[in-house]
Amino acid sequence: MKVSIIGGGGLVGSCTGFALQCSGVVSQICLIDANKELAEGQALDLLHGASLCANQRIHAGDMSDVANSNMIVITAGLRRKPDESRLDLINRNVDLFLTILDQIKRAGIKDNAYVLVVSNPVDVLTYLAVRRLGLPSQRVIGLGTQLDTIRFRSLIARRLKLPAQQVNALILGEHGDSMVPIWSSATVNGLPLEQFPNFSPTVQRELFEETKTSGARVIKLKGGAGFAVGVAIREVIEAIAQDYRSILPVSTLQMGKYGLRDVCISVPTVVGCGGAREQIELALTQKERMGLLQSANVLRDTIEKVESRIRSGSIVAVASTTPVTAHARSIPRSAWQSPAKANG
Numbered sequence: 001m002k003v004s005i006i007g008g009g010g011l012v013g014s015c016t017g018f019a020l021q022c023s024g025v026v027s028q029i030c031l032i033d034a035n036k037e038l039a040e041g042q043a044l045d046l047l048h049g050a051s052l053c054a055n056q057r058i059h060a061g062d063m064s065d066v067a068n069s070n071m072i073v074i075t076a077g078l079r080r081k082p083d084e085s086r087l088d089l090i091n092r093n094v095d096l097f098l099t100i101l102d103q104i105k106r107a108g109i110k111d112n113a114y115v116l117v118v119s120n121p122v123d124v125l126t127y128l129a130v131r132r133l134g135l136p137s138q139r140v141i142g143l144g145t146q147l148d149t150i151r152f153r154s155l156i157a158r159r160l161k162l163p164a165q166q167v168n169a170l171i172l173g174e175h176g177d178s179m180v181p182i183w184s185s186a187t188v189n190g191l192p193l194e195q196f197p198n199f200s201p202t203v204q205r206e207l208f209e210e211t212k213t214s215g216a217r218v219i220k221l222k223g224g225a226g227f228a229v230g231v232a233i234r235e236v237i238e239a240i241a242q243d244y245r246s247i248l249p250v251s252t253l254q255m256g257k258y259g260l261r262d263v264c265i266s267v268p269t270v271v272g273c274g275g276a277r278e279q280i281e282l283a284l285t286q287k288e289r290m291g292l293l294q295s296a297n298v299l300r301d302t303i304e305k306v307e308s309r310i311r312s313g314s315i316v317a318v319a320s321t322t323p324v325t326a327h328a329r330s331i332p333r334s335a336w337q338s339p340a341k342a343n344g
């Protein structure tokens, strides 16, 4: 499997490359970036470790590499500021993302390729990719709450002094402020988490808050996520490459499960050969189900605003052959937010 990482010179993209190298599952890793020299440096640094990791072809490339790629990972985009929500980021990232989508189409993506969207706000950008790339929707997947879920499990393990790999707990919904913790099915090696010592409603609240703010905290401390998001991406790619049919909380176009349609959001999804093979409707508590619906409403609302901006021509893909720049024209938030909210 040839994996091309658009934004591969950056922190998320290069950590993804390293995670794929350490797992040895894919045969080729290509790093594409607006900053060509950075991509070359990251690829060379990875290559230097090949003799201890895996027999892979690792190199920097450009958008022409998309044409024979089996998996295209899009991590390019501007990072949030510590106090900025992922949805706030959309007014800075959409036209950059549309430019990337148009460049992928111009390069000629394979009909049986997969696209994994990581750039934020990932659910909205995944929806745009589904609608604009012309691939079957199952082959366009957003990282969604996969990263939030592994953070959630790791933080639960640390707080309750449990083995991290035996903690099973899900975050569903938006990869953002409206994400939903699914405590009702949380277990430790099959045993209900809520029966464990030191587990309490206060611990629940604190752990979820810590999970929800993890992205912003990492941005504040070190500028942005890298290691955890890299392994989160690797798990999705491995599930496809090996047809594991893993059940992962990734963002895909909803077809009716949980009453959700025409929105990309994270629900438990069987991921394997073909991409998102099936969405699984879990029995959720009333509170969890309401949280998921609310999350979908937040995303639908933003998608509608973005689509009307695209239709009005205020968000345009920069149709250019020059490499994607990482600095997109901003759309004044007030331009697409209702006046009442604009002062919010």
Ligand code: 2OP
Binding pocket: 120, 147, 214, 215, 216, 218, 224, 225, 229
């Ligand atoms: C995060 O939560 C990059 O959105 C990603 O860190």
